[in-house]
Amino acid sequence: MSMSFAKALAPLSQRIPRVVREHEVLRVTSWMPGDDPSAIARRAVAEVLKWAQRRAGGQLPAEAWDGRSFEFFSGGRNSSAVRLQAGTSDIWAIRADDPDKTVPERVWTTEVVLGLLPGEPAKFGARLLVSTPEVNLPIEPHTPGFVQQVAAKCRLMAGSQAILSTASEFIDGDDPEALIDHLLDPGRVLPTFVLTLPDVASADTPLIDPKSLARAVLGLAHVVVAHPATSWQLTERFGRRLSVFGGAARVYLPGFDDGADPYRHRLILMGELASAEGLARAMRWLRDTAAQESVRRTRLGSDVLTFAAIRSAALELYQTSLREGAASESKQLSAAQAQIIALQSQIEALRSEQDYYVTEYQKERERAEVAEAQAQASAYRIQTISDQLKSVGGNPDQGIVLPTQWSDLDDWCDRQFAGRLVLTPRARRGVRKPEFEAVQTAAYCLLWLATNGRDQRINGGGSLSNIPVMNGIQNAPCGADTYEFDWNGRRFSADWHIKNGGNVRDPVRCLRIYYCFDEQTQQIVVSDLPAHRRTGAT
Template sequence: MSNSMIDALSPLASRMPRVVREHEVLRVAGGMPGDDPAAIANAAVGEILRWAQKRCGGQLPREAWQRESFDYLSGGRNSSCVRLQSGTSDLWAIRTDDPDKTVAERVWTTEVVVGLLPDQPAKFSARLLVSTPEDELQIEPHTPGFIQQVVQKCRLISGQKQLSVSPTVYETDADAEDLIDDLIDPSRQLPIFVVTLAESGQADHPTLDTAALSRAMLGIGHVALLHPAATWRLTDRFGKFKSVFGGAARVYLPGFSDDADPYIHRLVLANQLDTAEGAARATRWMQQLAAQESILRTKLGRDVLPFAAIRNANLKLRQQNLRNEDASASDQLAAANDRIDALEKQVASLGSEQDYYISEYEKERARAELSESQAQKSAYRIQQLTDLLKARGDDPDLDIAMPASWQELPAWCDEQLAGRLVLTPNAHRGARNPEFTDVETAAHCLLWLASKCRDQRINGGGGSINNVTIMDGIQNASCGADTYEFDWNGRRFSADWHIKNGGNTRDPTRCLRIYYCFDPQTQQIVVSDMPAHRRTGAT
């Protein structure tokens, strides 16, 4: 478009209203256990209504306190509530709008659902959304205040863990064991942010306000405060590359395990928290990560119920009741118009939500492409420097100490072979407590793969490594007919090579096999399985 055309249209563009988009900020989902679910649900509704009352700019109608459906309009601070009772199910849902006090045209929307189902604890879910014409939304996500009231008055459970307003403090070895159990719990749904103290006797981190952080992430993340004595047990269990200590902080995402990739569970070093500015950046990142994870790990319509779906179901039930009661045509028409109006609003909301998700997807894809490009450039530079060292007669791997046990092997790989060799989760599991006893031999083989074998593959010499002797009685060979496919990092690979010891033994205490392939994209050796012989059709 020519500059003259742009200049001609700019006055018109300035008069057009800015496009307002609705962004989902966070989701909270859980259960409220107790002997009397109805009483617990009623108490939770009361806390939510008292919170809404403070923000509505007036007085909620009488129907609100009778737990009935209502609509309250108050100059943008609007509230709508639906009570849907069908058979033995009872759903109470509210949607409130609250204009931002500092940013024009920014409106916060909160949706809450409290549900009763037969023979189940009371259900609770909430969504925080924001509508704004801003191109870039810069916020520090914080769960609404009523979450704290519900947690304190009604108890709220996420997965198997009860939510806590204050950070959970771990001081002793026994406390550390409890934390370890929480970290590796497969049913865990929320990230755990572990903040460590550098010195004994400290009550809190010198720069991170863990109490404020815990309140901000209540319902979307757990905050743990770890004393020095307890950090040793964490390091002993997971190794230093998966642990956290000395005043640092780390997030452990759901799905963490003994064989987890340590780089997925981000570590914030102690020197990054030395200043107030560094602590503020870390706090902002933690809150943003917890909010993003709450959206990624919950499913709308299953874990968290949207208000529009409940309102439409209620209007549909009302239409059916009017038809069954043979109500007047005008009453049925009014009900139909109400439902049409609600469906139109839902379609508009879904369109805005879809635009938001597409925008977030594009951002994540761009970040992923940039990260992958940077990783490849770093790998290329590391290879250049390694080649220079070797050209000068130095061997970077000469003084590497071998791991003394299988428990040390994963951390040893992360430290000594990072960027050159990676163990898949299946290989991690196989090496956790194998029957093959010689861990040092296995480590020497992995080091050979990360150095000589990788160098050959980078230089295009795949065939020249067939039947190569690595050490006495151990060879590298093609898998041949035993080649198999496996998935890693979202892609499909073929494990077409393996390291094996001689003697044709099947005794698992003496039989070593390391199945692997070379990934030309990341220029890494990918170990699919070890150290046992895989069961095949031939065996």
């Protein structure tokens, strides 16, 4: 009779120690402005040591306050610091352990690195890790308290933006472009959480508490409160699909622009915040997002230095000095053993990071596969319903009203042509403020593509080459103007376009809609509009 491994090992399970894994919770990477980087770094070290002292369970040694390397052991609340000076570079790092007060075997570890490099401002970095045998880790990430101390005493910058411990408010009368400039800033490296006020006359604060959220994600994300006038400016600038208003909240990730995918910059609707449970769930998700993005967007060894790597480098320098000073073999052996231990810790940190990225890749791949399957199923369902309606003499597109403003065009396409026609980010940017004036002409051409043009692609019924779409406008192959583009992780060729007649190059009168047909999703993919593209042929 066969027996599974699990059953065979069941009697021994109590004797087998549980596997303890180290998980990285969050990373803070920043720099500190000022004319005297050395003095600023010393001030920051002092703030970190004050924080470490409160958690140490004892008095830190004098070496700590002198800015030198030290080790302090106190019943699991251990602290170690390394000072690495090489040439004109000066790096100080500390690693502090703190057993969880309520969960057995869970240990929190904080690493902080401060660096001085010649000709550069002082660098500040921190990592929060947790070692635990728990399979699931039900925690709500929160930036360690010393980050707020350092931000208050020394100022911290992430990219081109200041790290603030309070939410920024954009109210009536403020520069309406300030928030837009912030979101579009290419130097913004942190997510921005925009909270808005409910559409109630008495509402003066968002549903999500901006103060507690700003403290929790300090150094991980920016928190902004947008009052109604600012929300309106966002809608005017980016359209409803990329805006946020009426008590909702939105996450604007770094790299956001006019053509961004709205689903990447998640919107939390007011309805999701209507209950205490919904508010708690949203707050937890925002904190998780900030922490996960901080790990996902930074790299160990470049953006963030680990304590193990710095200790290993310091031990290597020490070992070299021992050899050059003809130290005894016992001293050299002791230094070599310490360096081996440091290298093992460094390897473990890199292995942990690799495991994290592999896990994240698998999650993203599964989400992408599910999303693609759902999109295809939805498109098939839409097509089936449309065919059934047509078979009984109905017209699913009857009564469609063409938009009169370019700012409404992309939303209109999303609502009317879901599963049939899609605009790429470049196409969405093209309709922000084009010179071509006849918005309803372009809209009618898109309607033709989503209906007649697509139906002929799917069902056949004659050539689509050089056939009229409306008076003076025809559908034709791109010919020498064909070009390749990427969309949704795949490569396509824009080999067809809708164009108005004659050799028109005036952007006010010239219309071009470049597109292709995606056999896999059965959609028209519009790559660019409404201007004529500059190509090798033109």
